[in-house]
Amino acid sequence: MIDLIYVEKAIKAHPRTRAILERFANKTVIECDRYTEIFNPAGQNFRLQKQRPALILARKQEGWVLPAPPEYRIAAGRNFYFSHMLNCLYDCRYCFLQGMYRSANYVLFVNYEDFVTAIEAVADSAATPAWFCSGYDCDSLALEPVTRFAEYFVPAFAELDNAFLELRTKSTQIRDILRYAPLSNVVTAFSFTPDRVARELEHRTPSVSKRLDAIAKLQQAGWAVGLRFDPLIYTAQFRAQYQQLFQQIFTRLNPQTLHSVSLGVFRLPKGYFRTLVKLYPEERLFAAPLEERDGMISYRADLEAEMRDYCEQELLKYLPRESFFPCYPESGGKAHAG
């Protein structure tokens, strides 16, 4: 529920701002100079704000496209990410955003045109294809009815020869994608954890079966789809849980038509982890057998390897190896938002 909308004066007249404000006609609108005045001050509590986040409409002034962190790469060659939004509609307890941002308010950068210009420039700067991931600092599609992000970016990529788009999501908001003819350079990647884990840790997200329904619809329409098992979450029953999850997924989907499948481990920078534990000390995930390695908090190395090996082995029962992408950074990895 969004009650308050902050709007940067500079983008007050932007057509996208106007469309969003029309949608929230009876809400309180507050003008500001820069979104950082609301988003950045110290002394805010993410947990409290997550109960009723405000929406901040802003203009991204620079850094529209950034090099992707190693664990976020989906293909060899050039990998980038871009964030039209900061923070997420969902409330996944493992998400690094809770540790990174002081505020849980949603920041939406409405100047999509500048993102696309930057993407074009990066794509054209070399001959090798470039991948552009969305969903690092937010879920790509969760707020689609408000943001109309896919509605704008999907057709924009239809015009780009050398650029691929990955939308990372747990959402079922695929209507705006289905409005278009399928594009070979756009992949919608859905994140999964086992049902029980999702219920405990991925608050406000659609169930695994609803996500599968959305994937099936995209596949039927000819869209490329990816699966992301990231982060892997350890429980004493993780083998049974992941086995069941893979079975549930591959009973429903044809593995041969999947664009890509990746695994990622739970990993958070130490500072973010400390913030998360302070915010949610009652959370079982943070009381788990975790340890610090090179400034990162992750599962004990033996447990991590056990999970990774087991899941990889199970996945390869269903998948051709060429569509499997393990994402195991030696360092620097984080559980992403989407």
Added chain:
Amino acid sequence: MTDSLCSTQDSSWVNLVVALAAEAKPLQSWYGLKRDATQRAYPVFRNQHIALIISGLGKLNAAAATGYLHALNGSVSNSIWLNIGIAGHAHRPVGTGLLAHQVVDASMGVTSYPPLPFELPCVTERVVTVDTPDLAYAQAGAVEMEASGFLHAAQRYTTRELVQCYKVVSDNPGQDARQLEPAAVSALIGQQLSTLDRLLQQLGRLSNELTELSIEPELLRRYQQHWRFTVTQRHRLEALLKRWRVLAPAAQGWNPDWRRIPHSKQLLSEMSAHLDQLAVERA
């Protein structure tokens, strides 16, 4: 204190800062606040959960009184801070209650945005703090003299979500501020008490949520009776007790066997190893 506030404010501490005795009067009566006779620097009133201070006019007085009240109450965790007072407005009717969504210090040019992550009990408004009374009504929003000083001080003592400013329109171009009598000011604040209750209930809920995450002081005292902890060790102990509470709530954070351990350092180390083991067993 009203019943509704009693039911939701059980563990949170509320600090009210007002500029005028006339603003304080209805609050004293509504919440059953008694004068603290030991305080001479400022008039202070309190009950079991609420303290109210009368700061005098202006942002400097508001900031100083806020600091004074904080020092007086000790560092109560997750306390609520609320500035209540009258304000002028260019077009809002007299008697309108407003929660500040933006506080502008007109002379300093500094703007703050109190986070409002709760069900709003009333409309929200821009609040402009001026240094001298402004009867021109040229500013957009509610114009008053304390909010920015209060906010700047109180945000140092608790999380920003728990620091709010509530203003009641007392004058506008049609109703001259110079005609305002103390009784009228009291009446204006008095008409807002149920809205203030609702606001304090919302803030109390947030405050309680944070307080419930802490380790019970009684449990910490129990440990401190047996071992001596440095400040760093105490933080570590609290972190371990929280983890223990998650992994084995039934244990209630205490193992009588550990009384054999002579030193706090060894205690923390054994506790940590025990929890690592539990974490695997109970994952």
